[in-house]
Amino acid sequence: MEHHAEVLQGGRWYQHGPSWQDLAAVLLVLGMVILMGVGVRQMVAPLVVAHQPGLSLSPAALPLYTLRTVTRMLAALVASLIFTFTYATLAARNRRAEMILMPLLDVLQSVPILGYLSFTVVFFVSLFPGNVLGPELAAIFAIFTSQAWNMAFSFYQSLKTIPIGLDEASRSFRLSAWQRFWRLEVPFAMPGLIWNMMMSMSGGWFFVVAAEAISVGNLQIALPGVGSYVATAIQQRSLAAVGWAILAMTIAIVLYDQLLFRPMVAWADRFRPEDTAAQTVPRSWVLDLFRRSGFAARVAGPSWSHVAEGGPREADAATFRSSDPLVRASPRSGRALARCHSRGRCLRCVAARGIRPRLALVGRF
Structure with a gap:
């Protein structure tokens, strides 16, 4: 029951x-899964560098290009989140590791994206020869370098500022390191981390041109996406195509903000300490839709009652x-x-x- x-x-x-909330929730989830599936499927196609099809500047091609760009950015965001949880946690818990990892993080964030592309493209292409997955991973890694450092610093700072009372309470509950991480550290850092994820996602748009229009030595690869679309439009001096690209980027930003980040911000507000709680509680129509729907409760089980x-x-x-x-x-x-x-x-x-x-x-x- x-x-x-x-x-x-x-x-x-x-x-x-x-x-109708159940129907809307099911359609929303299925639509997102199908779109992500289409984007991922395009990443494992065969690749022939010498005979790449030219990018089309037709506005009809922009939806698929935008989908592939957003898929790369979301994949880079997931990789950045995994990196943040491991790197920042190790730096916050181990004093000796902190003395090495934090200065190293400063150095890594100062390296420009082209500096990473110069040696990672050849590595990933040779790792998956004859497959577009190699250049795709190189593009994802390039976007990753524009997202991960900011998130790691945010999570590290949150771990270092956990109140003493909460720390003592977690010890009195005799939580293991794994339980402490998921029940105290991650919830405490979640509000700030989500905002930094939004900033990192926005910052990734500045690097999609360099990430998708790869040019290293004699290797020229143009991955279908908004970045390569803009690069082609600039080469052909097509202002109309640049305008269409800006419109597609705007629509994509609004969509993933409403479908992903706004629900996360509204959900994470419950973990904000009372002395720093916002006067206006953030709301999300997507989160409200799932809360009013029994679909999520049937899928997630009793644990959904703490979110609903x-x-x-x-x-x-x-x-x-x-x-x-x-x-x-x-x-x-x-x-x-x-x-x-x-x-x-x-x-x-x-x-x-x-x-x-x-x-x-x-x-x-």
Whole structure:
């Protein structure tokens, strides 16, 4: 049985049925999966450097080019996130490693992108000969160098500024290093890290031309994308094509901001310390859509209940005074009642009974 899955109306409990939110959530997820699948599929095609097809400056080709560029940037963002979690964590926890890794990070971020391309392109092309995956990895690595350093510094700074009270509470709970990382350090750093991810993603647009229009020695490779489209338009002095490219970039930025970053910002606000909480709570229509949909709850299971309906902060405002600790007011309508099927052990029900957890950040997120 789903957590808070039944609503009391007219003295009887009713199960939520499929709604338009469920249909919209399913279509949104399927659409994103299909688009990413199309973009990834284009990255493993055969490559013949001497007989590359010329890039088309037709506006009809821009949607596919934009999709491939955004796919590369998202892949670089995932790689940057993995690098951030490993590199910054090692530097923050090990004093000797910190003395080496942090100055090295300063040096790495000062190297221009063309400096990395000069030796990585040959390596990746030779790693996957005859396949476009080699140049694609070189382009992703070039974009990675424009994203990773900023995120690593942000995560490192967050780990070094964890309040002593939270650190002592995590020790009193006897959390392992793995549990401490995912239940304290990552949630505490999440608000700042997400904003730096947005900045890194935006900074990557400045390097897509150099990353996609690869030119090292006698090797000339133009990967289909917005960057190579702009490079071709500049070579042919087509201002109209440059205008179409700017329009495509604007639409792409708005889409991934609304579908990816805004939901992440709204979700991560729950981990912000109370003394630094924003006066205006960030909202996202995508996150609200999934919260109102039963599709995510069916897929994610009971863990989704801690994300749905806004988490502990909004649950406090919707607390219902009842003798039954398992029955509370629904945050959606304020009138209907919702029954907790985890026997009141979830964080929201604990808050409703007035029992404050000793460590707000330790728990599921």
